[in-house]
Amino acid sequence: xxxxxxxxxxxxxxxxxxxxxxxxxxxxxxxxxxxxxxxxxxxxxxxxxxxxxxxxxxxxxxxxxxxxxxxxxxxxxx
Numbered sequence: 001x002x003x004x005x006x007x008x009x010x011x012x013x014x015x016x017x018x019x020x021x022x023x024x025x026x027x028x029x030x031x032x033x034x035x036x037x038x039x040x041x042x043x044x045x046x047x048x049x050x051x052x053x054x055x056x057x058x059x060x061x062x063x064x065x066x067x068x069x070x071x072x073x074x075x076x077x078x
Contacts, residue, residue, distance in 0.1 A: 007070055014047075
């Protein structure tokens with residue numbers, strides 16, 4: 001499974017809802033009630049688990065959108 005597809009599933013698991021890809025492109029931290037500080041920590045934990053990566057605090061605070069997360073994962077893998 002490609003990172004993009006897995007990340008869509010990761011967002012769905014973390015926020016306990018289904019997303020269309022077009023929704024994720026517009027989604028960002030605090031743009032929706034479910035992506036508050038607690039939702040953000042749930043997402044970071046889910047990313048860490050699903051992608052088997054460790055996230056520093058500095059990295060966590062920069063991952064504020066779906067695209068931020070996708071770009072971060074691409075850099076982590078290289």
